[in-house]
Amino acid sequence: MKVFIKFDFTQFCSRILDEKLNELNIKYRMLNFGEIEFLESVPADKLKAFDAILKEYGIEKIENQKVILVQKIKDTLIDMVLNANEGQNVKSSVYLSDKLGHSYGYLSNLFSEVTYTSIENFIILQRIEYAKSLITNTDLSLTEIAFKLQYSSVAHLSTQFKNTTGITPTTFQRIIAKRRTLKSN
Amino acid sequence: MQEDYTYVVLADDDEDDRLFFVEAFEELKIKTKVDVYKDGIELMDALNQEDSMLPNILFLDLNMPKKSGLECLIDIKANNRFKDMAIAIYSTSASEEDIENTFVQGANIYIKKPSAFNDLKKILSDVVTVNWQYHTNGLDKENFLLRL
Numbered sequence: 499m500k501v502f503i504k505f506d507f508t509q510f511c512s513r514i515l516d517e518k519l520n521e522l523n524i525k526y527r528m529l530n531f532g533e534i535e536f537l538e539s540v541p542a543d544k545l546k547a548f549d550a551i552l553k554e555y556g557i558e559k560i561e562n563q564k565v566i567l568v569q570k571i572k573d574t575l576i577d578m579v580l581n582a583n584e585g586q587n588v589k590s591s592v593y594l595s596d597k598l599g600h601s602y603g604y605l606s607n608l609f610s611e612v613t614y615t616s617i618e619n620f621i622i623l624q625r626i627e628y629a630k631s632l633i634t635n636t637d638l639s640l641t642e643i644a645f646k647l648q649y650s651s652v653a654h655l656s657t658q659f660k661n662t663t664g665i666t667p668t669t670f671q672r673i674i675a676k677r678r679t680l681k682s683n
Numbered sequence: 684m685q686e687d688y689t690y691v692v693l694a695d696d697d698e699d700d701r702l703f704f705v706e707a708f709e710e711l712k713i714k715t716k717v718d719v720y721k722d723g724i725e726l727m728d729a730l731n732q733e734d735s736m737l738p739n740i741l742f743l744d745l746n747m748p749k750k751s752g753l754e755c756l757i758d759i760k761a762n763n764r765f766k767d768m769a770i771a772i773y774s775t776s777a778s779e780e781d782i783e784n785t786f787v788q789g790a791n792i793y794i795k796k797p798s799a800f801n802d803l804k805k806i807l808s809d810v811v812t813v814n815w816q817y818h819t820n821g822l823d824k825e826n827f828l829l830r831l
Contacts, residue, residue: 507821572820613819614713614812623816630826664793664830669783673828676787 500682504635511557518551532569568612570598571605572620579624582648590621626662629655633667634674640667688714689811692738694726694755695719695773696747700796704742704773707804713811723750727758730765737768740814742794745774745781753785760789769814769827782830791827806831 508531515534519526522544525537540548549559560566574597578590591602594617598605609617625647632643644655659667691708695701701719708715718738720726726743727750729735741759743752752772759765771792772785782793792810797803809831817827 614815620816623813624820627822627826631823634826663828665828670828673783673786674826676783677789680787 502635514555514557515552518548522548522551524548531573564608564612567598567600567605568609571609571617574598575617575621576624579621579628579647582625582646590617622658622662626659629659629667630670633671688716689740689815690736690738691715691717691740691742691811692726693717693719693742693744693773694721694723694747694752695742695744696722697744700744703800703803704807707800707807710804711808711811713808713815715811722747723752723755726750727755730759737765739818740769740771740792740810742771742773743790745772745776745785753788756785756788756790767824769817769824771810786828791824792829792831794831 512528512531515528519534524540524544527535527537529535552558560569571594574594575590578593591606594605595602606617609615609620613620615623629643629647632638632646633640638646640652640655644652647655649655649658656667659665659670663670665673693701693704695704698721701721705717705719708717718729720729723743730737743755745752752774756770756772759768759770769791770789771794772781772790773794773796774781775796777795785793792814794806794810797806810829813829814827816822817824
């Protein structure tokens with residue numbers, strides 16, 4: 499028997515952080531996802547132990563201010579993409595500078611410098627990834643997916659999908675289905 | 684982290700193609716390290732060394748003597764040790780059958796070898812950038828399909 503599993507990364511990571519921080523007896527407060535405030539000064543050897551333990555889980559403390567801000571940009575954008583169906587119809591540039599309190603120009607330059615891609619491309623990539631997961635894990639039709647992701651039409655979604663991945667949504671769906679059949683044989 | 688480089692490996696029996704490939708990467712802005720092998724056997728021997736460093740992206744020519752790219756792909760997909768590698772098919776063929784079949788067998792990227800060097804640079808740059816996005820944003824590799 500085969501089952502497909504969906505992960506909630508936020509819950510998963512928060513849980514690990516909580517467990518490990520308690521083990522080390524560090525008092526902390528979770529601010530946002532991926533942002534923790536230590537409520538007391540933590541000795542260097544404890545911090546080192548914290549880093550080492552987290553590394554086993556592929557979690558790393560980010561040191562660089564620029565990288566932190568870029569991570570915030572990403573989190574904000576992903577949040578925007580995943581919650582697109584909740585009726586907010588703001589331009590991403592306005593949304594982003596409102597949320598993070600920096601000008602869009604500054605954020606956009608910083609983002610390109612650190613990630614080798616532009617904010618616009620990142621949004622497209624995230625939307626298409628979200629579309630892919632909806633195609634493979636739900637029964638939603640392309641029309642419904644296009645609507646959910648706030649594309650003006652199925653054609654627009656299909657075109658952007660094709661431009662980003664080089665294949666059409668239908669071909670994508672077929673390939674993933676065939677792969678699953680092949681694996682379960 | 685950001686200061687990492689992308690480790691790239693190519694298996695291709697054509698010497699000119701190998702040369703262009705290495706040269707194209709030298710001119711990209713993302714840092715890469717590139718190794719090349721001249722057939723599937725050489726490649727698999729190197730990958731199967733227990734302490735070998737595994738590439739982030741492996742480029743496979745389809746038509747190679749001794750062991751074809753498709754045979755390598757199937758072996759690689761059967762071995763859990765290689766599950767984190769992105770696999771790019773790098774071929775002169777653009778037959779829909781080859782493309783769909785290699786995707787179904789687990790390839791992530793299908794590239795039709797371009798004839799102009801500038802096109803090659805653009806394509807390889809796109810591949811490394813998209814792969815980097817998957818890598819740094821924890822995206823689902825199962826859904827990573829790219830045709831260029």
